[in-house]
Amino acid sequence: DIQMTQSPSTLSAxxxxxxxxxxxxxxxxxxxLAWYQQKPGKAPKLLIYKASTLENGVPSRFSGSESGxxxxxxxxxxxxxxxxxxxxxxxxxxxxxxxxxxxxxxx
Amino acid sequence: EVQLLESGGGLVKPGGSLRISCAASGFPFxxxxxSWVRQAPGKGLEWVSTMYGRSTTTFYADSVTGxxxxxxxxxxxxxxxxMNSLRAExxxxxxxxxxxxxxxxxxxxxxxxxxxxxVSS
Numbered sequence: 001d002i003q004m005t006q007s008p009s010t011l012s013a014x015x016x017x018x019x020x021x022x023x024x025x026x027x028x029x030x031x032x033l034a035w036y037q038q039k040p041g042k043a044p045k046l047l048i049y050k051a052s053t054l055e056n057g058v059p060s061r062f063s064g065s066e067s068g069x070x071x072x073x074x075x076x077x078x079x080x081x082x083x084x085x086x087x088x089x090x091x092x093x094x095x096x097x098x099x100x101x102x103x104x105x106x107x
Numbered sequence: 108e109v110q111l112l113e114s115g116g117g118l119v120k121p122g123g124s125l126r127i128s129c130a131a132s133g134f135p136f137x138x139x140x141x142s143w144v145r146q147a148p149g150k151g152l153e154w155v156s157t158m159y160g161r162s163t164t165t166f167y168a169d170s171v172t173g174x175x176x177x178x179x180x181x182x183x184x185x186x187x188x189x190m191n192s193l194r195a196e197x198x199x200x201x202x203x204x205x206x207x208x209x210x211x212x213x214x215x216x217x218x219x220x221x222x223x224x225x226v227s228s
Contacts, residue, residue, distance in 0.1 A: 001169070032212045032214075034214040034215070036152075036215075038152075042220075043202055043218035043219060043220055043221055044144075044152065044202070044215075044218055045218070046214065046215065046216050046217075049207075049208075049214045049216075055216070087151065087152050089152070089214065089215075091208065091212050091213055091214050094157070094166045095154060095166070095167075095168050095169065096142075096154040096157075097154065098151055098152040098153065098154065099151070100151050101151040101152070
């Protein structure tokens with residue numbers, strides 16, 4: 001199985017901050033990586049797929065990139081609505097696997 | 108509007124069975140693979156199972172293989188998860204999700220609100 005190591009597990013930030021979340025895969029993913037946002041008590045919401053493609057309707061302050069087996073989610077200027085937990089997911093190979101999640105909270 | 112509505116969750120004893128359902132609307136259901144993803148209390152997301160749209164092709168997480176069965180009724184736009192030999196560690200919110208992507212690689216673009224399954228004596 002492909003292991004997804006996501007860091008940090010918690011991140012404290014302020015409105016306006018640039019936020020970076022990283023996921024490292026144990027094998028190559030051929031860019032088949034998605035990012036989801038989840039708020040407490042709610043279902044996950046797709047933000048990015050194919051490592052860097054923004055889902056329709058997602059604000060442009062979100063972006064994704066990859067370098068080898070390391071994938072990065074960047075929020076360029078954190079907004080109040082962005083305080084949430086973020087999950088990465090590889091969908092290159094079954095079984096699909098998620099990272100452990102990163103909770104972004106208010107500093 | 109694409110909508111997914113899960114139902115059938117509840118409290119079940121260890122070793123028991125439960126079938127949860129997900130009713131879909133707003134898209135050509137049989138054209139899309141559907142997945143189940145669960146989240147144990149305070150934990151991350153865990154992919155459980157996927158079934159392709161028009162075939163019987165299915166995939167399962169190792170943790171549920173042999174105990175859970177995914178199925179779908181394309182005439183009813185519904186996907187099911189039959190869960191047998193339930194364990195305490197199966198306690199979770201179970202989300203239904205619509206897949207999108209290529210032939211073999213799918214991500215989940217729409218999620219239901221989830222249904223809670225609690226396994227306890």
